[in-house]
Amino acid sequence: MLAAGPAAILGGLTAAQSGGLRGFSDRVVHLLLPASCRRAPLPQGVLAHRTTQLSDRDVVAVAQPPRTVAARSIVDAAQWASSDEQARAIVAAAFQQRLVGGHDLHEVVDRMPRLRRRRLILATATDAAGGAHSxxxxxxxxxxxxxxxxxxxxxxxxxxxxxxxxxxxxxxxxxxxxxxxxxxxxxxxxxxxxxxxxxxxxxxxxxxxxxxxxxxxxxxxxxxxxxxxxxxxxxxxxx
Incomplete structure (x- = not known):
């Protein structure tokens, strides 16, 4: 994060794991930066993602290091996942482990019109909120x-x-x-x-x-x- 600059925060699976998500062994450190932010070269094993949709409600008010809130973290982790199967597993696990609930993910998705795997994330979240947790x-x-x-x-x-x-x-x-x-x-x-x-x-x-x-x-x-x-x-x- 220091290498990426003061605007960088933990995002995706890294932020979700920092917030308590268990069961995933991804060792890549995922960072989220504003699209207009310039950065220096990053250390090996660090991956920066850029976004134009990042509001205050997407960021944990008090967290060190700074990171996205659970719902935004899960949505980003699902869109950045290596496969549809992994994306579905991340969403299902977040509900099963009580990190998110109800329409938390739907509210995030509604603010991200260009989201990758949009339909898959919404369908999985709907089923998981209804009780299908695996x-x-x-x-x-x-x-x-x-x-x-x-x-x-x-x-x-x-x-x-x-x-x-x-x-x-x-x-x-x-x-x-x-x-x-x-x-x-x-x-x-x-x-x-x-x-x-x-x-x-x-x-x-x-x-x-x-x-x-x-x-x-x-x-x-x-x-x-x-x-x-x-x-x-x-x-x-x-x-």
């Missing part, structure tokens, strides 16, 4: 909509037999069909047993429970949809 859940929602199936409730709270709150990834409440999207953490034995106990509680109550690994949503979408349709029809969905 890329697997977002992929599942896209499949459901593309197939014309009824839309489930996301992250519905239920109580297990011990009275603890559990969050269901996707719940077709009218037909009592519950879908869990399993990421890599579900392969861990402790997680696996916790998942089994939760599933058993749901089965005892009468729900139909389907489980899909995240990779199957991309590799075998037709098989996933076929099983979901079969479960909904068996539960009384007219199709």
């Amino acid at each position: 890329c697997g859940e977002l992929d599942f929602m896209r499949l459901v909509r593309r197939a014309g199936l009824p839309e489930p409730i996301r992250q519905k709270v239920r109580q297990d037999s011990a009275g603890r709150h559990r969050y269901l990834d996707a719940y077709f409440e009218e037909w009592q069909v519950h879908v869990e999207i399993d990421g890599g953490q579900h392969l861990d034995p402790a997680h696996a047993w916790a998942d089994m106990k939760r599933q058993n509680d749901l089965w005892v109550e009468g729900d139909r429970v389907l489980r899909f690994p995240t990779w199957a949503l991309r590799a075998h979408p037709d098989e996933v949809l076929a099983q979901l349709r079969a479960a909904l029809r068996a539960a009384g969905w007219p199709g």
Whole structure:
């Protein structure tokens, strides 16, 4: 930042990580500068981005080093991401980790008419605000909509037999069909047993429970949809 000059602030993924975002290992230091700002050559590993849209509301009032606020940081991180998949993961993680919420990202996007990945960021933020907090859940929602199936409730709270709150990834409440999207953490034995106990509680109550690994949503979408349709029809969905 000293090399870039007094107008430079941390931006994008670097600012988001400084604000608490976890789970991303990008070692590039991202700086944000006004478009008219001149700067000296930067050290290796530092990347400067220029912008014409940077208001006081986009900058943390008191932060050292200076950085953009969470919503602006996430939007910039998503537009500067190396792939659409990484951009979606960043947005979903920000909601999951409670760094942003509601329409925070929409308000930032509305002020940035030339934003890269505009539609992707808005769609992901809308789904994440509605409760889909992982890329697997977002992929599942896209499949459901593309197939014309009824839309489930996301992250519905239920109580297990011990009275603890559990969050269901996707719940077709009218037909009592519950879908869990399993990421890599579900392969861990402790997680696996916790998942089994939760599933058993749901089965005892009468729900139909389907489980899909995240990779199957991309590799075998037709098989996933076929099983979901079969479960909904068996539960009384007219199709």
